[in-house]
Amino acid sequence: MTRARQSSEGAHRVGVDFGTSNCLVAFAGPQGPRPIALEGDDATLPSVVQVPRMPPPAASLVDTPLDAYEAMQRQSLADALALGARARFGRAALAAAQDDPDGFFFRSPKSFLAADIDPVHRARFQRIVSLMLAHLRECASEAAGRPITQACFGRPVNFGNGTGRDPQLANSRALSLLEAAARDAGWQEILFEFEPVAAALDFERSLQRRQVALIVDIGGGTTDCTVALLGPAAAGEASARSQPVDRADDILASVGDRVGGNDADTALAFAGLMPALGLGLHERSGLPVPPQPYSEAVDVFSVPAQTAFQRAGAAIAATCRRCDETVARQVRRLETLRETGQTLWLVTRAEAAKLALSESAATQTVVALERIEAGLSTRVGAERLGRALEPLRLALERLITEVLAQAGARPEVVYLTGGSARATVLQDAVRRLLPGVPMVMGDAYGSVVAGLAMRAERAFGPGPAARIRPAR
């Protein structure tokens, strides 16, 4: 866990790692970057927002308490905020969502930045992202003892599908939403930097000699790779290479794709948990229970998939009628999932199973599904996790092969960062691709934000290095 060092008094600007799973903020000082505490002593803030519904103003009610309840249920996020609802973030939001399941709850808003969605959803996401970014600015300002308005934000190389038809279109959609949300949140001077380049700048501080490094950042939503020439300046060079202004010449190649730990969670929820809700069983005719609503249910970061699942009630009821009672009883659990809207919770249970399996030598773990049915639980085996991580492993291998080909250089060292880089199957995959190349395990969470803080200081801070061009 990345612990924050307090006291950032006098600081002016920050790096902001707005991650799919976790956010971090850091200042760059003379002694190097310092993450700030975002929640208690923790430097990481889970990327989760909760907003409670608000009782309507008494004057707007016709008469009964029932009117009040219905008015609250009809409330939009904007209505609740206009009525003074206070958003909660991170672990506090997770706890609030547990106590108050009727409130608004959002996880990983970054996942939706690149989506091609209608203006109504887009405005809603902008509001949610801006709530988070305003909270991060508040934390930074409090730590500094002055309003902080200058930041270097991290960005993945590709917000959307990097192999899709037009990744740059998705990137510009995502960046314009992120920038608009940041401005709404009071950030005035904004710069973007590739997340793996930021991690490279952090790793560079530890190098004693110049070398070609492969930086691999495997996060919750995206995986990014950069090949860069890093290290202290060669003797005789005017400026120390560890503090140059523009590193464009040293960044040999960067690639990335929208694939990360979240994909493993979704796959594990489908193959490991959904069998307890009837997936894989058969109708009386011998045909399998249709898998589509199951795959839509676990696809929690897709608005169309979630909408389709919400509308699947009639189809699920029809499936139940085509099944024997023992099978129908299990399929009705899928209907409970739909009615209670607990898809995100189910995928979070799958993530917990992933962590339990990947952080121990256990061959299986038991997952409680009490929100679906009292006393319901299911076992998930380690081999299922291996299969759930398979697409991420294949994408990682493809990205590394691609970035090395683009850079035209063989790395002398590999630096791994990001929470998903803790998965040993992924570390092994990198080792197999680059036998004999030393592999350094970085700070899983703090590396990107440290580099972003240094970048912010160089861009906005005093001295000749100021005002370099944004990276986008």
Ligand SMILES: Nc1ncnc2c1ncn2[C@@H]1O[C@H](COP(=O)(O)OP(=O)(O)OP(=O)(O)O)[C@@H](O)[C@H]1O
């Ligand atoms: N021991 C572990 N094994 C496998 N995955 C892990 C482990 N620990 C954390 N993770 C995963 O790491 C991911 C979070 O990593 P991180 O905080 O680096 O992502 P992020 O920076 O928020 O996302 P991104 O950079 O993609 O926007 C989650 O998917 C989490 O489940």
Ligand SMILES: [Mg+2]
């Ligand atoms: Mg990240």
